[in-house]
Amino acid sequence: MNKIDETHDPARQSWVVSANGHSDFPLQNLPFGIFSTEQFGPRGGVAIGDHVLDLSGVAASSLLTGDVKAAAEAASGPVLNDFLALGAHARRALRGRLFELLASDSAHQEALKPLLYRQFDVELHLPARIGDYTDFYVGIHHAMNVGRLFRPDNPLLPNYKYVPIGYHGRSSSILPSGTNVRRPLGQSKGPEAEAPAFGPSQKLDYELELGVWIGPGNDLGKPIAIDRAADHIAGFCLLNDWSARDLQAWEYQPLGPFLAKNFASTISPWIITPEALAPFRATQPVRPTGDPAPLPHLWSDKDQAEGSFDLELEVLLHTPGLKQRDMPAHRIALSNTRYMYWTVAQMVAHHTSNGCNFQPGDLLGTGTISGPGREECGSILEATSGGRVPILLPSGEERRFLEDGDEVILRVRGHREGYTTIGFGECRSTVLPAM
Incomplete structure (x- = not known):
């Protein structure tokens, strides 16, 4: 699961100049996605620096066998979907060959240059046809922060530390980054x-x-053992699961989220492979004294040793007032994936158990x-203590919840000494007024 190879060598550079030192898409990343241009419809591509490499052109050449x-x-x-279904062996093999072709010492630069398109000039789409979508609740500080707003003396429900809590969401309203989101209507x-x-x-x-992309599936009635969960994980993205908190407070009992969640979720457009994230694997934090041990079907020594990630997560807000003053988006949170109480493998094992x-x-x-601090809150509900303490912005504006015209931007970075920093690309969307 945590295999480091030549594709992670920080000394390797690309002949695609913009990839060298790129904050998201250096040679060591090579994520997969779907793009289109004015000349052709959606097709597969790989992000490299400020460009996208057309995979159909590479596949049609003599460079692959x-x-x-x-x-x-x-x-x-x-x-x-067909590519995700092939699993890790095919994914690693293609990644390795693309790394060779795009490296600075490649002998095939002239053949590949016509297959490069500037990201600025293309449209990025959802990378796969999403059959089903499930949202979990594995950020323990989020669960504690939200629980304190409604149950100050008992913020966590009894099942939280025994089972990865989740609910089934709506796949039809998942949108690629850059698509605006309309404020929902509902009862409150x-x-x-x-x-x-x-x-x-x-x-x-x-x-x-x-977001976690599933690769090979499993047959109905046959659970995925936790030691095999990594074989079914094809990659990762950023996800903004928009929430209407006033609608949610009224409707969620007794069956959980519904209209407060299903109006939109936004994802970043690139699938970041497990191979690219290998340098940023981490040991799952030890549970606090007194917490129950996971049940046997949710426990794996290997998963505990390297099933976590050390990735920096960032939320920025760009309001109409900031834009009018030509001020940049304002950071309102900086968190980390180390705050996940359950691993991704535990999520997969539980979901199929x-x-x-x-x-x-x-x-x-x-x-x-x-995270535990206000500056690490991954939702505005937490950052404002339910709307009671506003976020103050450099433009003089304040926010208790999102207003029309606000643009939310999510980012993620993997940093580790001795390795090249990579990112996921942005997950951004602007709030439109209700119809």
């Missing part, structure tokens, strides 16, 4: 109101999450990843 060529062909269509009920009212949400929120079947291209969300 055998299984690597087959993998590139599977990744060349309008969605990546104030504490003093006798009856609910219908109208635009007044407490719109973002949620800072990782009852025999539920995954399919290639299914998407999981981690749930909001917050």
